[in-house]
Amino acid sequence: MFSEKGDWAYYAADIDANGRFNLFRKNTSDPQAEPEKISDAVLDYAISKDGRQVIKMYLVILGIKHANI
DSSP: OBOTTSOEEEEEESOOTTSOEEEEEEETTOTTOOOEEEEEEESEEEEOTTSSOEEEEEEETTEEEEOOO
């Protein structure tokens, strides 16, 4: 998934058997930039149009917890 301008790429990696994954982002305007790990054990996510905010969703024992942006 890309930000509206295409300057940030967001992607899942290391998907486990339960569908949880590590969430990364990379600045596509800088070829030398290293990917940045945003969070782990994520089930789903959405990004804002400008790509600066991410809403991450996790499954916890008692229900669903929405992480802070």
